[in-house]
Amino acid sequence: MTHAALAFVDVDELLYAIKELSVAGRWDRATRLLASVTAEEPADRARLTRAAAEVALDRDWFAGTDTAAERIEAAEKEFPDGDWDTDFLRLRHTYARLLLVDGTLRIGPDGKDPEALAALLDRARELHAGAPDEVRRGWGAMYRGLITENHFADRTAAATHFTDALRAGEDGADGLLAREALRHLGDQDHDTGDHERAGERWRRATALGARAGTVPGTLSQQLLLAVLARDAGDEAGAVALAAEIVRWAETIGADRLAAQASAFLTGTDPTALPAATDTD
Structure with a gap:
């Protein structure tokens, strides 16, 4: 034995x-x-x-x-007396859960419980205000931005939170936080047609993610670089990069990311804003 x-x-x-x-x-x-x-x-x-x-x-x-x-x-x-980090995990989990409506990703408030969304945003405000240090305040700002953008479709307000998160990530030397903020600020640049600025931010986010060792995060960031290649008319380069992302993501078990990259290969733009919903 x-x-x-x-x-x-x-x-x-x-x-x-x-x-x-x-x-x-x-x-x-x-x-x-x-x-x-x-x-x-x-x-x-x-x-x-x-x-x-x-x-x-x-x-x-x-x-x-x-x-x-x-x-x-x-x-x-x-943590019966409460704990900021555990409460933040709960916020992240609720944020992700509410993104799915009938099992499908849905951006914006349509089809979602308004009370649940309001409670989520209130909790994000509380965690942001009560964060014990600069980096955690930055993560609180980041999720206020994500909730504001992806659940309330208020991209202008979200950009302010992303900018605060970027500042905290840079000042607090948290590369993952800075990467996340740059990723979403670049997405807004891309949607307004400023592809040069988007490229600058996305390439910097890719480098920060690689430096921090985030393999799935860097792959997801490279998918955005594939979007830029397609925008620039380099379809062959975009397809080659996306195919490698699929291969890597499948290998490490990042199935959701692999599905996103596979959809890109069939023509789906992962950065596209959702079509307006007919509410009549």
């Missing part, structure tokens, strides 16, 4: 490693690592439970799975 060797590790270093694995799209490895850990201190167990919820949420976003709800509930039980 063999026994696994035991080792003692610093919890902070362990959590950094798990975060990097999750950002890189190594969700199974991050989950197995968390499952292998035993923590004696209640505070450490709570942080590990919260980390498991974040890994599941990252997986759900890129892979289209549904694994985070139970883990977020478990994390909330570990």
Whole structure:
């Protein structure tokens, strides 16, 4: 009979490693690592439970799975007096859940519960105002922008929040936050016809994502560069890049991203604004 060797590790270093694995799209490895850990201190167990919820949420976003709800509930039980980071995970989960109407992505408020959307925006405001540091305030601003843009279709107000998030990401040296803000600011540039400015922002976002080690995030950003190639008339280049994105995304299990890139190959523009809904 063999026994696994035991080792003692610093919890902070362990959590950094798990975060990097999750950002890189190594969700199974991050989950197995968390499952292998035993923590004696209640505070450490709570942080590990919260980390498991974040890994599941990252997986759900890129892979289209549904694994985070139970883990977020478990994390909330570990923090009965409240915890900003856990509350932010709940906000992210609710934001993503409300994007789907009858299983289909829907931008804007049509077909969604107005009370649920209002509650989501109110919660985002609270988390933004109560954030304990500059970077978290930046993430609060980022999600205020995402909610305002994708659930309320107010792109002008959203741009202000994205700009605040970009400033916080740059000042607080959070490359992932700066990448996310640049991605959405570039999308607005693209939709207004300023493809040069969009390209500048999207290329910078791609570099920031690569530096931070986000494999699925960098692939999703490269899909936007494929959009620019198609806009510029380089269909062969756009198709070649999108085909590689499909191959990479399928390999790492980012099925939702692979589906988006596959749709691009058939002519779908992932940046296109939704058609107006007839409300008569």
